[in-house]
Amino acid sequence: MPAISNIISSTVSSRVADPRLMFSAGSRQAGVQIRHSPRAKLMRLRIDPRTGDVLLTVPRRVSTRRALAWAAGQRSWIEAALAAMPEGTPVMPGMTVPLYGEPHRLDWLEGAPRTVRLEPGRIILGGPLDMLPTRLLRWLQGHARALLTEETREFALRAGVEVPRVGVGDPVSRWGSCSAQGSIRYSWRLILAPDFVRRATVAHEVAHRVHLNHGRQFHALVARLLGEDPAPARAWLRRNGASMHRFGRV
Numbered sequence: 001m002p003a004i005s006n007i008i009s010s011t012v013s014s015r016v017a018d019p020r021l022m023f024s025a026g027s028r029q030a031g032v033q034i035r036h037s038p039r040a041k042l043m044r045l046r047i048d049p050r051t052g053d054v055l056l057t058v059p060r061r062v063s064t065r066r067a068l069a070w071a072a073g074q075r076s077w078i079e080a081a082l083a084a085m086p087e088g089t090p091v092m093p094g095m096t097v098p099l100y101g102e103p104h105r106l107d108w109l110e111g112a113p114r115t116v117r118l119e120p121g122r123i124i125l126g127g128p129l130d131m132l133p134t135r136l137l138r139w140l141q142g143h144a145r146a147l148l149t150e151e152t153r154e155f156a157l158r159a160g161v162e163v164p165r166v167g168v169g170d171p172v173s174r175w176g177s178c179s180a181q182g183s184i185r186y187s188w189r190l191i192l193a194p195d196f197v198r199r200a201t202v203a204h205e206v207a208h209r210v211h212l213n214h215g216r217q218f219h220a221l222v223a224r225l226l227g228e229d230p231a232p233a234r235a236w237l238r239r240n241g242a243s244m245h246r247f248g249r250v
Contacts, residue, residue, distance in 0.1 A: 017053060021068045023075060025082035028052060032071050036060050043070055047081050048172055049242035054078055086242075088249035091133035097123055098247070099140075101194030108132055137248050144168050144191035151202045152184055155225050161209040172245070175237060176201050178208035189244045193236070200226055200233030 017031025024030075032054045043062065046055045058067045071078070089095070093108035104123050112126030116139040125135060149166040156163045165183040176186045184205045190198045203226040211218035222230050 018064070018068060021072055023054060023078050023082060025079045028082050028085070030054050030078075030082055032056050032068065034058060034064060034067055036062070043067060045071065045074055045078065047078075047085065049085075049245045051172075052082060052085055054082075086246060088246045089243075090250045091136050091248055093129070093132070097136070097140075098192045098244075099123065101192065101197065106136065133248065140191055141168060141188040144186070144188040148186050148190065148198070148202060151199060152206060155203050155206040156209065158225050159206050159210060159221070161206065163206065163209065175241075176205040178205045178212075180212065182209055184208075189247065192244050192247060193240070196228075197233040197236050200230040201237075203230065 017033050019031065021032050022029060023032075030053050033048075033056065035055065035057045036059070037057050038060045040057050040059045042059070044057045046057075047053075048055055054071070056067055056071050091106070093106060095106050097104045097106050099118075102121075104118075104121055107122055107124045108129065109124065109126045110129070112124060114125060114127035114135060116135070117124040123136070125132070125139075127135060145166070145168045148168060152163050152166045161182075163182055163184050167183070167185045168188040169185055170189070171177075171185075171187055174187070175190060176184065178184050186201065186205070190201055193201075200222075203222050207218055207221040207225060210221055
C-alpha cells in the first residue's frame with residue numbers, strides 16, 4: 001500500500017488534474033496529477049499537503065490509461081488519506097500567526113492603517129475585512145523576501161561566492177533551490193519557521209553555489225557556514241512542513 005508523505009519528491013511537478021478519475025472524502029474532492037519521470041521504476045502515489053491533490057509519479061513508458069487504472073485500484077487508501085488530512089488554516093482576526101515560529105496574534109482594527117504594524121507577539125493591520133488575507137499574505141511574502149535576501153548575502157560572504165538574484169515563491173516540493181546560474185529561490189513560508197530552520201535552509205542553498213550536489217563536502221560546508229549541525233532543522237521541517245503549507249488556505 002502506498003505511504004502518505006508530507007514531503008513531496010522534487011520529481012513531482014504541478015499538473016492539471018486528469019478529469020477522468022476523481023476521489024472524494026467528505027467535502028473534499030481531488031483529481032490525479034500524473035507526472036512521467038525517466039527516473040521512476042515503479043508507480044508512486046503521494047498526497048500534496050498544500051492542495052490535497054493526488055500526485056502520481058509513473059515510469060516514462062507507462063501509459064496514462066494504465067496509470068489511471070492503477071490509481072483507481074488504490075481508491076480506498078487515497079480517500080482514507082484525504083479524509084485524514086487536516087483542514088487549512090484560513091486568515092482571520094484573532095488567529096495565531098507563527099511568525100519566525102513564534103505565536104503572533106493577528107489583530108484587525110477597522111480604523112487602523114492598512115500597513116502592517118509588527119509588535120512583540122502581535123501583527124496589527126486595518127482596512128476592509130475582506131482584504132485581510134490578501135494584505136497579510138502579501139506582507140509575509142515581502143518580509144520573507146527581505147529577510148531571506150539579507151541572510152543569503154550574509155552566508156554568501158562567508159562562503160566567498162556571489163548570488164546574483166534572490167526570490168521567493170510558493171513551491172510544493174522544495175523549501176529552496178539554487179539554479180546553475182547561481183540564483184536562489186525560497187518558499188516564502190520559511191518566514192513561519194523558527195530562525196534556526198530558516199537559516200539552515202539558507203546555508204544549504206548558498207552551499208550549492210560551491211557544490212551542485214549533496215555529497216560529503218557539500219554537507220560539511222553547510223555545517224561550517226551555519227556553525228552548527230543542520231540536522232535538527234531538517235527534522236523540524238519534516239515534522240511541521242505540512243502545517244506551514246496549510247497556513248492561509250481555506
